[in-house]
Amino acid sequence: MTVATKNPTERRPSRKGKVRKEFWLDPKTLSRAQAILGTATERETVEAALDMIAFRRELLDGTRVLAGLQIDPIR
Numbered sequence: 001m002t003v004a005t006k007n008p009t010e011r012r013p014s015r016k017g018k019v020r021k022e023f024w025l026d027p028k029t030l031s032r033a034q035a036i037l038g039t040a041t042e043r044e045t046v047e048a049a050l051d052m053i054a055f056r057r058e059l060l061d062g063t064r065v066l067a068g069l070q071i072d073p074i075r
Helices: 027-037 042-067
Strands: none
Touching: 027 042
16 A cells, blocks of 8 residues: 655655554654654654664663773874
8 A cells, every 4th residue: 555645756764673652742842853854744753753762772882882992192
């Protein structure tokens, strides 16, 4: 089944590997996040925000590893 969109070559995002969730969000917070992230939809906003949280964890873990390294001075 094909969904009509503004751009005929544009396809609906795949739902494969996704789960449906329903929850309440503060509209002001969601709008603010959407403006900051520059996302087109509320769903895209939530997905981008969750991806950023996971990336933040990766950065923190990497920083902890780097903090433990001994660096030899340049001679």
